[in-house]
Amino acid sequence: MKAVTLAMTGASGAQYGLRLLECLLAAGCEVHFMISKAALLVVATETEETLPAKPAALSRYLCERFQCTSEQLKVHGPEDWMAPVASGSGAPSAMVVCPASTGTLSAIACGASNNLIERAADVALKERRQLILVPREMPLSAIHLQHMLSLTQMGATVMPASPGFYRKPQSVADVIDFVVARILDHLGVAQDLVPRWGE
Secondary structure (H helix, E strand, C coil), rough: CCCCEEEEEECCHHHHHHHHHHHHHCCCCCCEEEEEEEHHHHHHHHHHCCCCHHHHHHHHHHHHHCCCCCEEECCCCCCCCCCCCHHHCCCCCCCEEEEEEEEEEEEHHHCCCCCCHHHHHHHHHHHHCCEEEEECCCCCCCCHHHHHHHHHHHCEEEECCCCCCCCCCCCCCCEEEEHHHHHHHHHCCCCCCCCCCCC
């Protein structure tokens, strides 16, 4: 069972993170999930869902919604410093921040580690593990671009939520699936959301 850390932060694009979570669980991955306070607000604003703020309640809600167990989906609070993702000896080999706010990008690029999301990303970088960041922002300032360049130079993969339209999407769900499929491809998780080029 592949283990993946997934964090959602306060950028627009909550649908990307929720769909990615759904696909990872459906593929049988073990997911260590974290969500910021700002992301909870974005989910409530952009979707029909209101996610519980407390980790135990959120775990129950998500396990019921995605038909999985708490063994497969492990929900961590923002200051759960004993979580496996906080240590290089226990963290999964891959982490995705989707969506990634520019504030989170800044904190990760600077090694701030003010909360568990930032610490988990810091662990991924220091251990030379896979870190994928999915910003959803426009336009981008020089500060944003500098942080993205720094993170790329550190070994992270920056994948802006920039869906392609060459497959003629018929719905918002198609647009979301395009981005999620690209993330899954990078993680090495099998997906049938979008055919690869040439298929």
